[in-house]
Every structure is written in structure tokens, then in C-alpha cells.
Amino acid sequence: MTTDVQGSVTGDSIFRDPRYRAIFYQILVIALFVSFVWYVGHNTAINLEKRGIASGFNFLSQPAGFGIGIVLLMDYSSQTSTHLDVLIIGIINTLAVSISGIFLATIIGFIFGVLRLSKNWVVNKIAAVYIEVIRNIPLLVQLMFWYFAVLSVLPLTKDSIQIGENFLINNRGVSFPAIIPSNGFWLITVAFLVAIVASIFIRKWAHKRQDLTGQVFPVLWASIGLIIALPVIASLIMGNPFTVNYPEFGRFSITGGWSLEPEFLALLLGLSIYTGAFIAEIVRSGINAVSHGQTEAAHSLGLRPGITTRLVILPQALRVIVPPLTSQYLNLTKNSSLATAIGYADITALFAGTSLNQTGQAIECIMITMIFYLSISLLISMFMNWYNKRIALVER
Amino acid sequence: MKKASFIAVATAATFIATAATAATLDDVKAKGFIQCGVTTGLAGFAAPNNEGKWEGFDVDFCRAMSAAIFGDPDKVKYTPTTAKERFTALQSAEIDVLARNTTWTFSRDVNLGFEFVGVNYYDGQGFMVKKALGVKSALELSGARVCVQSGTTTELNLADYFTANGMKYDSVVFDTADEVREAYLKDTCDVYTTDQSGLYAQRSVIADPEAHIVLPEVISKEPLGPLVRHGDNQWGDIARWTLNAMIEAEELNVSSANVDDLKANTKNPGIQRMLGTSGDLGQQLGLSNDWAYNIIKNVGNYGESFARNLGEGTALNIARGLNAQWNKGGILYAPPLR
Ligand SMILES: N[C@@H](CCC(=O)N[C@@H](CS)C(=O)NCC(=O)O)C(=O)O
Numbered sequence: 001m002t003t004d005v006q007g008s009v010t011g012d013s014i015f016r017d018p019r020y021r022a023i024f025y026q027i028l029v030i031a032l033f034v035s036f037v038w039y040v041g042h043n044t045a046i047n048l049e050k051r052g053i054a055s056g057f058n059f060l061s062q063p064a065g066f067g068i069g070i071v072l073l074m075d076y077s078s079q080t081s082t083h084l085d086v087l088i089i090g091i092i093n094t095l096a097v098s099i100s101g102i103f104l105a106t107i108i109g110f111i112f113g114v115l116r117l118s119k120n121w122v123v124n125k126i127a128a129v130y131i132e133v134i135r136n137i138p139l140l141v142q143l144m145f146w147y148f149a150v151l152s153v154l155p156l157t158k159d160s161i162q163i164g165e166n167f168l169i170n171n172r173g174v175s176f177p178a179i180i181p182s183n184g185f186w187l188i189t190v191a192f193l194v195a196i197v198a199s200i201f202i203r204k205w206a207h208k209r210q211d212l213t214g215q216v217f218p219v220l221w222a223s224i225g226l227i228i229a230l231p232v233i234a235s236l237i238m239g240n241p242f243t244v245n246y247p248e249f250g251r252f253s254i255t256g257g258w259s260l261e262p263e264f265l266a267l268l269l270g271l272s273i274y275t276g277a278f279i280a281e282i283v284r285s286g287i288n289a290v291s292h293g294q295t296e297a298a299h300s301l302g303l304r305p306g307i308t309t310r311l312v313i314l315p316q317a318l319r320v321i322v323p324p325l326t327s328q329y330l331n332l333t334k335n336s337s338l339a340t341a342i343g344y345a346d347i348t349a350l351f352a353g354t355s356l357n358q359t360g361q362a363i364e365c366i367m368i369t370m371i372f373y374l375s376i377s378l379l380i381s382m383f384m385n386w387y388n389k390r391i392a393l394v395e396r
Numbered sequence: 397m398k399k400a401s402f403i404a405v406a407t408a409a410t411f412i413a414t415a416a417t418a419a420t421l422d423d424v425k426a427k428g429f430i431q432c433g434v435t436t437g438l439a440g441f442a443a444p445n446n447e448g449k450w451e452g453f454d455v456d457f458c459r460a461m462s463a464a465i466f467g468d469p470d471k472v473k474y475t476p477t478t479a480k481e482r483f484t485a486l487q488s489a490e491i492d493v494l495a496r497n498t499t500w501t502f503s504r505d506v507n508l509g510f511e512f513v514g515v516n517y518y519d520g521q522g523f524m525v526k527k528a529l530g531v532k533s534a535l536e537l538s539g540a541r542v543c544v545q546s547g548t549t550t551e552l553n554l555a556d557y558f559t560a561n562g563m564k565y566d567s568v569v570f571d572t573a574d575e576v577r578e579a580y581l582k583d584t585c586d587v588y589t590t591d592q593s594g595l596y597a598q599r600s601v602i603a604d605p606e607a608h609i610v611l612p613e614v615i616s617k618e619p620l621g622p623l624v625r626h627g628d629n630q631w632g633d634i635a636r637w638t639l640n641a642m643i644e645a646e647e648l649n650v651s652s653a654n655v656d657d658l659k660a661n662t663k664n665p666g667i668q669r670m671l672g673t674s675g676d677l678g679q680q681l682g683l684s685n686d687w688a689y690n691i692i693k694n695v696g697n698y699g700e701s702f703a704r705n706l707g708e709g710t711a712l713n714i715a716r717g718l719n720a721q722w723n724k725g726g727i728l729y730a731p732p733l734r
Binding site: 050051052053054065066067068069077078079148151152156171172250251252253255261262263340341343345349353354356357358359360362 | 479480483484487503504506507508509529536539540541543546547551552554555556558559565566567568569570571575578579582583584586625626627
């Protein structure tokens with residue numbers, strides 16, 4: 001570099017211009033970063049080769065060779081399915097438990113968050129004990145508890161708890177009749193979708209009508225009615241296009257029907273109850289954040305407490321609740337990787353566990369698994385950000 | 397744990413360009429102990445005793461290596477590994493040798509970059525069920541729920557066997573032997589499958605062993621043995637000949653009880669070579685000449701180790717079977733020490 005002692009002010013050197021200088025440094029940083037990544041990648045490849053460790057993604061198309069306990073929505077055969085299929089099954093299983101977990105945790109969280117504010121001393125304390133106890137015990141321990149303590153206290157298959165004829169509970173999980181679609185089942189699916197879309201429109205219409213005329217329309221009951229009635233009608237038209245497969249007692253466990261495995265149930269319960277406690281705290285503080293004047297104002301207008309909570313307090317509280325709620329959803333999804341401790345076949349146990357070990361491709365398997373969790377977390381965040389915007393205060 | 401060992405491999409693979417060829421023996425001598433990978437706890441093979449000291453058949457191998465190198469069997473630090481973690485731990489040089497009832501297979505030898513130094517236990521996969529089920533043969537197991545350990549050959553053989561016989565099963569997979577046993581005992585599964593030695597080991601710690609039977613079928617070959625990383629042949633040789641010396645010592649009737657006497661008085665040239673009173677086998681390995689004497693004196697020969705940890709009279713009560721010497725009806729056969 002040359003030093004211009006006279007320091008002519010007329011900006012002859014590009015480097016003096018702060019705008020160009022900034023760009024220069026940014027390019028420098030990017031170049032350094034890229035070469036670092038390249039260096040690490042290159043070195044890793046060389047060292048793996050030196051040690052005779054195979055690398056690459058070819059293993060994804062090799063047959064997996066091991067059995068999987070829980071396979072949803074797919075056909076799996078240990079001899080012909082590949083490690084890629086294992087990855088997909090792992091993803092489906094993780095999503096299955098995470099989505100149901102998020103659903104259940106939200107319900108639990110909102111119920112206990114509201115109960116925690118109850119004026120009834122007993123109710124209030126029950127909620128407080130739940131929240132404090134659950135939040136302060138490590139999740140892994142809770143999962144073990146649900147799996148080993150509770151599920152193994154359930155009766156053996158032969159003394160299953162029976163609810164009605166065909167609903168069985170035992171230490172191998174919960175079994176119930178399966179509906180096997182046959183020709184013409186599509187109409188039922190279509191009817192179901194139509195019912196859902198119709199319900200959304202009814203809700204919009206009812207809102208408008210209430211705004212205009214003040215008349216209230218029983219949206220909930222109408223929707224439930226539609227969602228039940230339309231598929232039933234469709235089924236009758238097509239002459240019941242399905243067969244029902246009832247659970248039966250087999251030599252070892254229940255065969256036939258659908259069942260929820262104890263591993264899934266334990267993980268679902270553990271995750272939902274644990275995350276529910278955190279959500280309850282978030283809900284409580286969200287409600288507390290709404291000024292008490294709102295409640296008083298609503299009461300003085302003659303609104304009953306239930307309606308006040310639902311229509312006045314919660315919508316305002318939601319704005320405070322949603323951002324931290326998002327991170328609880330992310331936590332739940334990531335925590336589902338503890339599945340491996342209780343034998344549930346999620347992506348970590350299956351792909352980053354068994355596949356990794358059988359093929360020895362540690363770096364590849366962990367990388368794919370990390371990318372999966374990252375993508376899911378980003379998707380959840382995006383959805384919640386969208387929802388947050390939607391419910392944000394619209395200044396008029 | 398998984399993540400930690402992944403990071404270990406990644407960083408090791410990334411930055412330590414020389415590790416593959418570095419002399420493990422020099423490293424081990426410099427740090428003063430061998431880092432030996434063992435199970436997280438499997439009675440008879442590797443488990444901490446009441447005083448917290450590791451004991452067992454695989455532990456004896458680590459101790460034998462330590463005796464050969466340091467003249468002292470206690471210069472070993474143990475790293476408990478699950479079936480899933482063990483290979484990453486060895487690849488990343490977290491451990492110097494893995495002695496953890498590991499089956500010698502093609503892909504582990506070739507694809508994972510390891511070198512199996514021999515077989516210290518010939519085994520095969522079996523099934524254990526509760527007697528009350530009334531099952532007499534593995535062929536009756538269609539529809540059963542089977543507990544297995546993750547990352548093992550067991551998982552693969554199980555799938556092969558059920559497919560070959562047109563049977564179905566549900567697998568429930570856990571990381572450690574303890575978790576599998578708990579799940580089996582709590583009746584979450586009908587069947588526990590692993591190496592037969594593992595089944596005997598597990599049955600020995602169950603409260604009422606009589607209530608469980610090991611089915612007669614053996615569905616696989618499981619040659620279990622110690623292994624090291626590819627690429628350091630000297631270290632591989634030390635491990636290989638430590639094992640062979642123990643086997644050879646039994647064949648020659650050299651035991652911890654008579655080794656001092658034999659060293660002083662024997663006229664048998666084979667024993668003299670082994671104990672280092674003639675020849676230079678130890679020096680060829682880069683060790684002192686009494687390396688094998690130290691093994692036998694401190695740890696014992698193969699038969700002593702077997703009897704102490706696994707044999708009749710122990711809780712596991714396993715017969716020698718295939719693991720008897722070749723001239724006693726087994727297939728244990730050490731190449732000549734010369
Ligand atoms: N020989 C098989 C299985 C080895 C294995 O993990 N065996 C179980 C037998 S019970 C074990 O040692 N578990 C001990 C542990 O989990 O630490 C293999 O190499 O894949």
C-alpha cells in the first residue's frame with residue numbers, strides 16, 4: 001500500500017471510498033470463509049481415504065438389511081428397501097410424533113396456562129404443581145418413566161383392557177379397528193376435504209353476518225355436522241367402499257387392526273406433557289400481559305368470564321404468546337430425537353443410528369440428519385412468523 | 397454421545413493428517429497406558445466389579461496387551477462404548493484398540509478401515525424367550541416382537557432369518573444391552589436376540605434365570621474378536637500376537653501357575669521361544685523379550701481367562717464348545733510362535 005502523505009481530498013483511490021472499501025472487506029470475508037470450508041472438506045476427504053474409510057453417498061441406494069418396528073405410509077422390506085427408504089421412514093416417523101406432539105402440547109399448555117390463573121385455589125395449585133414438577137425433571141428421565149414405569153404396568157396382551165368390543169389397551173400399545181379402503185374410497189376423501197373447505201367459508205360468512213346483524217351462528221356445530229355428514233353420505237352412495245380389519249388376539253400380541261406402539265405413545269406423552277408445561281407458563285404470562293382493565297371493561301359490558309377470556313383476553317395475549325411458542329415447537333421437534341432412548345424409530349435412531357452404524361458413513365449420515373432438522377425448524381419458524389403477522393395488532 | 401463422537405471423527409479426520417500412519421505403540425508408551433474400548437457392561441465380558449474395576453473376558457485381552465507392553469496388566473483405561481459408538485471411537489483414535497465382542501465381518505474389515513487381529517470367541521446368534529410362552533423353536537416366532545441392540549450384526553441376521561423362513565416380526569431397537577434386557581423383562585417384547593454368549597451373560601444377571609430359555613437355533617456365525625485401525629501394522633501385530641500367545645500358552649500347558657517354573661527349567665524349545673529365554677520374538681514386535689511371559693504371569697492363558705470369566709462354575713456357565721483347542725474338539729488354533 002502507498003501512503004499519500006499529502007492526503008489529496010479528491011478521492012483518487014478507490015480504496016478510500018468507504019462504499020468500495022466495505023465491498024472489498026465483504027468479498028475478503030466470503031473468500032476466507034469459502035477457502036476455509038474447502039480446506040476442511042478437502043482435508044477430511046484425504047484423511048478418510050488415507051484411513052481406508054469409504055465415503056460418498058452411494059450407500060443410500062444399497063439395501064438396508066435390517067428390520068424397522070414402526071413403518072407408516074410405506075412398504076418396507078429389509079431385503080429390498082434401501083438406506084434412502086430408511087431415511088424417508090425416519091423422517092415420516094419424526095414428523096408423525098412431532099406434529100402430534102405439537103398439537104397435544106398446545107392443548108395441554110393452553111388448558112393449564114388458563115387453569116394456573118384460576119381463582120379456585122385447588123385448581124390453581126394443581127396447575128402450579130404440574131408446571132413446576134414437569135419443568136424441573138429432565139426430559140430423558142420423563143421419557144424413561146413413561147416408557148418403563150407406566151407402559152409396563154399395563155396388563156399383558158391376554159388380559160388387555162377392553163373398551164367396547166374392539167378397542168384394546170395392553171403393554172404392547174393401543175389397538176383399534178383398521179379401515180382398509182377399497183375401490184371408490186376416493187369419494188369419501190373428497191367429501192371430507194369439501195366439508196373442511198365449506199366450514200372455513202361458513203365461518204367467514206358467519207363473522208360477516210354477525211358484524212352486520214349481530215346474529216350469532218353456531219359455526220362449530222355446523223362444521224362438525226358437515227365433517228361427519230358429508231363423508232357418511234359419500235360412503236352410502238358408493239356402497240361403503242372399505243373393509244374393517246378388527247384387532248384379534250394372536251399367539252404373541254394383538255394382530256390385525258391398527259395399533260399405536262408403546263414407544264410412540266411414550267414419546268408422544270413425554271414430549272407433550274413436558275413441552276405443555278413450558279407452554280402453560282408462556283400462556284399464563286401472555287394472559288397476565290393483557291391489562292386487567294380489559295377484563296373489567298368486558299365484564300362491565302356484561303360479557304361472561306368464559307367469553308371474556310376467549311374473545312377479549314386470548315386474542316390480545318396471543319401476540320405475546322406466539323413468538324416464545326414458536327421456540328417451544330422447535331424444542332419439541334428437536335427433543336423428539338431422544339426417541340432412541342426408548343426404542344422409537346425416528347430419524348436419529350434409524351438413519352443417524354442404525355444406517356450410520358451398518359454403513360460406517362458417519363459424516364454423510366449426520367450431515368443429512370442435521371440438514372433435515374434444520375429444514376424442519378426453518379419451516380416451523382416460517383409458518384409461525386406468518387401466523388404471528390396475521391394476528392399482529394392492526395393499527396387503525 | 398453420538399454427536400460428541402461424530403465431532404471427534406470430523407475433527408480428527410480434518411486436522412490430524414498424520415494420525416493414520418503414526419506409531420500407536422509410541423503414543424501408548426508416551427502416555428503410559430492403553431485406551432481400550434469395551435462394552436457398557438456385559439457380565440463375563442466386560443463389566444465393572446463391586447470395587448469399580450473392570451473385569452471380564454474382553455477386559456483380560458486389554459490387560460494382556462498392557463502386560464505385553466508395560467510388563468504391568470493395569471496400565472489400561474477403559475472406554476465403555478455402545479454397539480453404535482464403538483466404531484467411531486476407534487476410527488477417531490479415541491481408543492487404541494476395541495475389545496467388545498465385535499463380529500469380524502467383511503464390511504467392518506474393508507469398508508470401515510479396521511483390522512481384526514483374530515477371534516477370541518466363536519459365537520452365533522440365538523434367541524431367548526420366556527418359558528411361559530411355550531415356544532420350543534425359533535421357527536414358531538412369527539408375529540413376535542423382538543428386542544435387539546442397535547448397530548449390531550444381530551439386527552441384520554434377524555431380518556435375514558425371518559425373511560428366509562417367511563416369518564414376520566416387529567423389532568424394538570435400543571442402544572445398550574441393559575436397555576434391551578429391561579425392555580425384554582418388562583415384557584415389551586417376546587424375544588431377546590443377540591450373540592448366544594450375550595444371552596447367557598444377560599440371563600446370568602436376571603433375577604429368575606430359570607424362567608427363560610435360549611432356543612436351540614443358532615442363526616449366524618459370529619466370530620468375535622479385538623480390532624485396531626488399518627494402517628499401523630506394528631500395533632496390529634502386537635494385538636494379534638498377544639491373542640495368539642494366550643491361545644498358544646494354553647495349548648502348551650503354560651499357565652500363570654507354572655510359568656515361573658517353566659521359564660527357569662523347561663527344555664521345550666517352543667516354550668523357551670514363547671517365554672523369551674531363547675530367540676527374539678519380543679524384540680521383533682518392538683517389545684521386551686519377556687512380553688509373553690508377562691501376559692501369562694499376570695493375566696493367564698486363554699483357558700484360564702475363559703474359566704475365570706465365562707466357564708463352568710461362573711454365573712454364565714458356558715461350555716468351551718467351539719472355543720476349545722483344535723486338538724480338544726474345538727477350532728481354536730494359533731499359528732506357531734516362531
Ligand atoms: N457381535 C455383534 C453384537 C455385539 C453386541 O453389541 N453385543 C451385545 C451383546 S448383549 C453387547 O455386548 N452389549 C453390551 C453393551 O451394550 O455395552 C456385533 O458385533 O455387532
